Amino acid sequence: xxxxxxxxxxxNDFVVKFANVNGTGSASANSxxxxxxxxxxxxxxxxxxxxxxxxxxxxxxxxxxTRDAYAARAGRVDIMVAMNAETYQRxxxxxxxxxxxxxxxxxxxxxxxxRADITxxxxxxxxxxxESFDGVRNRILLKNIAYxxxxxxxxxVDLEIVNGLLTESYGKKPKLLDSNTxxxxxxxxxxxxxxxxxxxxxxxxxxxxxxxxxxxxNTAAGLGCVYAGATVGAWYxxxxxxxxxxxxxxxxxxxxxxxxxxxxxxxxxxAEDELAAIGMVVGASWNGARAFTPTSGPGISLMNEFVxxxxxxxxxxxxxxxxxxxxxxxxxTRTQQSDIMLCAYASHxxxxxxxxxxxxPEECFYMAVQAFDLAERLQTPVFVLSxxxxxxxxxxCRDLQWDDAYRPxxxxxxxxxxxxxxxxxxxxxxxxxxAISYRTLPGVSPKGAYFTRGSGHNQYGTYTEDSAEYQVVLxxxxxxxxxxAKYVPKPELLxxxxxxxxxxxxGSCDGAxxxxxxxxxxxxxxxxxxxxxxxxxxxxxxxxxxxxxTIFIVEQNRDAxxxxxxxxxxxxxxxxxxxxxxxxGLPMTCQPIVDGICGVLADAPRLSAIKR
Amino acid sequence: xxxxxxxxVAHPALPTNALGLTRRQxxxxxxxxxxxxxHDSVTAAIIEACWGLDMRPEQLVKLSGIGCSSKTTSYFxxxxxxxxxxxxxxxxxxSGANAANRExxxxxVSGDGDSLSIGLGQLVHAIRxxxxxxxxxxxxxxxxxxxxxxxxxxxxxxxxxxxDVNHSPPIDPVLLALSxxxxxxxxxxxxDKAQLVPLIQAGMRxxxxxxxxxxxxxxxxxxxxxxxxSYVFTRExxxxxxxxxxxxxxxxxxxxxxxxxxxPVELHDGSRVVLRKLGAxxxxxxxxxxxxxxxxxxxxxxxVTGLIHINEAANTEFHTLNKSSxxxxxxxxxxxxxxxxxALEKLMGRYR
Numbered sequence: 001x002x003x004x005x006x007x008x009x010x011x012n013d014f015v016v017k018f019a020n021v022n023g024t025g026s027a028s029a030n031s032x033x034x035x036x037x038x039x040x041x042x043x044x045x046x047x048x049x050x051x052x053x054x055x056x057x058x059x060x061x062x063x064x065x066t067r068d069a070y071a072a073r074a075g076r077v078d079i080m081v082a083m084n085a086e087t088y089q090r091x092x093x094x095x096x097x098x099x100x101x102x103x104x105x106x107x108x109x110x111x112x113x114x115r116a117d118i119t120x121x122x123x124x125x126x127x128x129x130x131e132s133f134d135g136v137r138n139r140i141l142l143k144n145i146a147y148x149x150x151x152x153x154x155x156x157v158d159l160e161i162v163n164g165l166l167t168e169s170y171g172k173k174p175k176l177l178d179s180n181t182x183x184x185x186x187x188x189x190x191x192x193x194x195x196x197x198x199x200x201x202x203x204x205x206x207x208x209x210x211x212x213x214x215x216x217x218n219t220a221a222g223l224g225c226v227y228a229g230a231t232v233g234a235w236y237x238x239x240x241x242x243x244x245x246x247x248x249x250x251x252x253x254x255x256x257x258x259x260x261x262x263x264x265x266x267x268x269x270x271a272e273d274e275l276a277a278i279g280m281v282v283g284a285s286w287n288g289a290r291a292f293t294p295t296s297g298p299g300i301s302l303m304n305e306f307v308x309x310x311x312x313x314x315x316x317x318x319x320x321x322x323x324x325x326x327x328x329x330x331x332x333t334r335t336q337q338s339d340i341m342l343c344a345y346a347s348h349x350x351x352x353x354x355x356x357x358x359x360x361p362e363e364c365f366y367m368a369v370q371a372f373d374l375a376e377r378l379q380t381p382v383f384v385l386s387x388x389x390x391x392x393x394x395x396x397c398r399d400l401q402w403d404d405a406y407r408p409x410x411x412x413x414x415x416x417x418x419x420x421x422x423x424x425x426x427x428x429x430x431x432x433x434x435a436i437s438y439r440t441l442p443g444v445s446p447k448g449a450y451f452t453r454g455s456g457h458n459q460y461g462t463y464t465e466d467s468a469e470y471q472v473v474l475x476x477x478x479x480x481x482x483x484x485a486k487y488v489p490k491p492e493l494l495x496x497x498x499x500x501x502x503x504x505x506x507g508s509c510d511g512a513x514x515x516x517x518x519x520x521x522x523x524x525x526x527x528x529x530x531x532x533x534x535x536x537x538x539x540x541x542x543x544x545x546x547x548x549x550t551i552f553i554v555e556q557n558r559d560a561x562x563x564x565x566x567x568x569x570x571x572x573x574x575x576x577x578x579x580x581x582x583x584x585g586l587p588m589t590c591q592p593i594v595d596g597i598c599g600v601l602a603d604a605p606r607l608s609a610i611k612r
Numbered sequence: 613x614x615x616x617x618x619x620x621v622a623h624p625a626l627p628t629n630a631l632g633l634t635r636r637q638x639x640x641x642x643x644x645x646x647x648x649x650x651h652d653s654v655t656a657a658i659i660e661a662c663w664g665l666d667m668r669p670e671q672l673v674k675l676s677g678i679g680c681s682s683k684t685t686s687y688f689x690x691x692x693x694x695x696x697x698x699x700x701x702x703x704x705x706x707s708g709a710n711a712a713n714r715e716x717x718x719x720x721v722s723g724d725g726d727s728l729s730i731g732l733g734q735l736v737h738a739i740r741x742x743x744x745x746x747x748x749x750x751x752x753x754x755x756x757x758x759x760x761x762x763x764x765x766x767x768x769x770x771x772x773x774x775x776d777v778n779h780s781p782p783i784d785p786v787l788l789a790l791s792x793x794x795x796x797x798x799x800x801x802x803x804d805k806a807q808l809v810p811l812i813q814a815g816m817r818x819x820x821x822x823x824x825x826x827x828x829x830x831x832x833x834x835x836x837x838x839x840x841x842s843y844v845f846t847r848e849x850x851x852x853x854x855x856x857x858x859x860x861x862x863x864x865x866x867x868x869x870x871x872x873x874x875x876p877v878e879l880h881d882g883s884r885v886v887l888r889k890l891g892a893x894x895x896x897x898x899x900x901x902x903x904x905x906x907x908x909x910x911x912x913x914x915x916v917t918g919l920i921h922i923n924e925a926a927n928t929e930f931h932t933l934n935k936s937s938x939x940x941x942x943x944x945x946x947x948x949x950x951x952x953x954x955a956l957e958k959l960m961g962r963y964r
Contacts, residue, residue, distance in 0.1 A: 214964070276703075283704065289713075401953075442692070443671065
C-alpha cells in the first residue's frame with residue numbers, strides 16, 4: 001500500500017496524462033479511459049501531444065475530466081501514467097503537488113521516487129502481462145490495456161462500460177476481445193487488491209454528456225464536406241490535415257457508393273503537391289463540382305499562386321487550413337493560429353479572402369457546409385482556418401444536426417435556358433449591383449462560353465491592358481468583399497455588452513477564454529467577449545470594438561496577427577488593443593488570459609471594470 | 613500579328629459538317645502571335661479536327677498555361693469554355709475539370725517551357741493519372757514572350773539568336789511520355805497539317821491521356837541557322853514513321869490499305885485510327901520498341917513523327933480506376949449526395 005499524500009477530494013475535476021512511446025498502441029488504451037468517463041456522463045477533453053515520428057519517440061495523451069465542461073487544456077497534471085522510461089524525469093516533474101504518479105513497478109525505478117509531495121503508485125504491469133500472454137508485440141499492446149484497467153479501478157471508472165467499449169471494438173474478433181478483456185481485468189484486479197481504490201481524484205457519474213459526442217474537427221469537417229455535397233477532393237498529405245481527407249473518403253465510401261453498381265459519386269485525388277491539389281480544386285469548381293482541399297501552413301504557402309488566380313478569375317474553392325506551428329516546417333504536430341495573415345491576403349497583387357474560424361469540431365461540420373455556400377455565392381476562395389488542436393483532438397460537442405431541407409447555394413450560375421434568353425453573355429458584368437456577376441459552366445451552351453484567365457480582363461471577360469477597363473473589374477472585386485461581409489457568419493457575443501473591458505478572440509482559444517471569464521468573474525472582473533467567426537469583419541465587430549475602452553485580443557501566434565488584421569480592416573484605435581498571445585504549440589490554457597488581463601488592469605487601477 | 617479583324621459573315625457555299633456548322637464556326641479570336649508562327653498552324657489543325665469530328669463547340673474544354681502556345685486556346689472554337697491558367701499548372705486544372713465532368717472533351721495546349729520546365733511535375737503526374745484529355749505541346753525550344761531564352765527541349769549544340777550555345781541535354785516529351793506508360797503518344801510538325809489533323813482527332817477520341825508533341829518553329833527567336841528547331845532544320849530532319857488516318861465510327865474505311873502495312877486500332881467510342889506503316893518493322897503498340905526506335909533516331913537528329921505509340925486496351929483512365937458514376941459528378945443531384953438527417957443521427961452513435 002503506497003503512502004498516499006493527502007489530496008483534496010476532486011471528484012470529476014482533474015487531469016490524467018499518459019506518457020507513452022510512439023507506435024506502441026497506447027492511443028487505444030487512452031481513448032478507452034476517456035470514452036468510458038464520457039459514457040459515465042462526465043465531460044472530458046482529450047489532448048494528444050505526439051511527435052512527428054512513426055515509432056519510438058515520446059508521446060503524451062492528456063485527459064481532462066471536467067465537471068464544468070471546459071474545453072481548454074487545464075495546464076496542470078494531477079495523475080501521470082508514466083509508461084516511458086526515457087521521459088520519467090520530466091514526467092515526474094510535471095505532476096502537480098499532491099498529485100499521483102503511476103508507473104510500471106516490474107523493475108525498480110529509483111528516479112520516480114524523488115518527490116515527496118506526490119504519491120507514487122507502482123503496478124507491476126509488465127510482470128502481470130508477461131505471466132499471462134505470449135508474443136512481444138502482443139505483450140506491449142496488452143500492457144496498455146492493463147494500465148487502463150488499473151486506472152479504471154483507481155479512478156472509479158465503471159468496468160462494465162470499459163468492457164462494453166472493448167466489445168464494440170473487438171466484437172467480431174473473439175480472440176482479441178478475450179485477451180483485451182483479460183488484460184483489463186489483470187490491471188483492475190491488481191489495483192483493487194493492492195492499492196487504495198478509488199483515489200480522492202475520481203470519477204462519479206453525472207448526466208452532462210447526453211446529446212453529446214466525442215469527435216475531432218477533421219472528422220467533423222470531412223463529414224461536413226459530404227453533407228455539403230462536395231464531390232471532388234484533391235489533396236497532398238500533410239500533418240495535421242490528412243485525417244480530414246481520410247474522413248471524407250471514408251464517409252464517401254459509406255454513403256456515396258451505389259450498392260448495385262459500385263459506382264462512386266465522388267473523386268478523391270491525391271495530388272503530386274499542394275500546387276496541383278489547389279489547381280484540381282479550381283478546375284473542378286470552375287467546372288461546376290463542389291471541390292475542396294485540406295492542407296496546413298506549408299501547403300497554403302505553395303497554393304498562393306492559384307489562390308490569386310481563383311480570386312481574380314472568380315472561381316469558387318474551399319480550402320481547409322488545419323494550422324500547425326510555423327514558420328517553415330516548424331513543429332508539424334503542434335498547434336498554432338499563425339496563418340491568419342497568410343490566408344487573409346494570400347497571393348500577389350491586391351487580394352483579400354473570406355476566412356472562417358471554427359472554434360471546435362461542431363463548428364467544423366457546419367462551417368464546412370457554409371464554406372461551400374459562401375464560395376459559390378461569392379465566386380471566390382474561402383478558407384476554413386481550423387488548427388491541430390481542433391482538427392486532431394477529441395472534443396466533446398453537441399450532436400451534429402442536419403436539416404433535410406438544406407439545398408446548396410450554388411450562386412449565380414446561368415442555365416442553358418437562361419442563356420438562351422440573353423442577348424449576349426458577359427462574364428464579369430455587375431448586373432445585380434451586388435458586385436457578384438453571373439458565371440456559366442462548360443458544356444452547357446456555346447452562348448455561355450467565355451475565356452477564363454488570370455491576365456488582365458475587362459468586365460466582358462476579354463483580355464485587356466486598358467487601365468480603366470482593368471480598374472472596373474478590380475473595383476468590383478473590392479465591392480464584392482463588402483458584399484461578403486453581409487453573408488459570412490456573425491460573431492458570437494458573450495456578456496452583457498456594457499462592460500468596459502472586453503476580450504476578442506477566434507477559433508480554438510474559445511475554451512480557454514470562457515474558462516478565463518469564469519475565473520475573472522470570481523475575482524469580480526466582468527468582461528464582454530466577442531468571438532469572431534469570419535473575415536471580412538462585419539458591422540458587429542466594428543461596433544463591439546468601438547464600444548469597449550480596453551480590449552484584449554487573445555490568439556495563438558507570436559505576432560498578434562488577429563490584432564493586426566483588426567487594425568488594418570476596422571477603424572479601431574490600435575492603442576486600446578492589448579495582446580494576449582500563446583504560441584508554445586500547446587493548446588491554450590486560461591492562465592495567460594487571466595494573468596494578462598489582471599496585469600494590465602492592475603497597471604490601470606482606475607478602470608471601472610474592477611468592481612471590488 | 614495581324615491587326616485586321618475577321619469578317620463575321622461566311623460565304624454560303626462554305627462546306628458544313630454534320631451539325632451544319634462551317635469551319636469558320638470553330639474559329640476563335642484573332643491570333644496575336646507573330647506572322648508565320650508555327651502555333652497558328654496547330655490552331656488551324658485543331659479547328660479542322662473539331663469541325664471534322666462534328667463536335668458541338670460547347671463539348672470542348674480548352675485549357676492552357678502561360679506562354680505563346682497557351683494563348684492559342686482563345687484562337688479556336690470560341691463556343692467552348694477556355695481556361696488560361698497559371699504557368700505550368702494547366703494539367704492540374706484539367707485533372708480537376710475532368711474529375712468534375714467526364715463527358716466533355718478536354719484539350720490542353722502548352723509549350724515546351726510551360727510543360728517541360730515549370731510544369732514538368734504536373735505534366736508527368738497527369739500522364740500517370742491517365743486523365744482523359746488531349747495534351748498538345750507546341751514545341752519550339754525557346755521562351756518567346758520573354759525574348760528567346762533556351763527551353764528544356766533545346767538540343768545540345770543548338771544556337772540562340774544572340775549566339776549562346778545550349779549545353780544541357782534536352783527533355784524529349786515523347787520519350788518522357790513513353791517512359792511513364794502513356795497510352796497515346798504522337799509527334800507532329802506544324803508544317804504538316806495533313807498528318808497533324810488525324811492525330812488530333814484520334815487523340816481527342818482516345819480514352820486516357822493523349823500527348824502530341826508538335827514541332828512548331830518560333831519564327832522570331834529560333835528560326836535561324838544553327839538552330840535545331842528552325843523550319844529549315846525541322847523540314848530536313850522530321851521523319852514520318854507512321855501516318856494515321858482517323859475514321860469516325862459512322863464511316864466505313866474507304867481507302868484500300870495494302871495488307872500488312874496498315875494497323876486499324878479501334879477506339880473505345882467505335883471510331884478507328886488506321887495506322888499506315890512507313891517503316892517496315894515498326895509496331896506502335898509496343899512501347900518498349902517505340903522508345904528504343906525514337907531514342908535511336910533522336911541521336912541521329914531525326915524527329916520521328918506520327919502516332920508513335922497507342923495502347924487503347926489499357927483500362928487505366930482516371931474515372932475507370934475511380935469507378936466514377938457514369939453521370940458526371942457535377943450533375944449528380946444533391947439528394948443523392950447528402951446522406952441525410954437519419955444517417956447522421958445514426959452515425960452519432962459511433963462517437964459516444
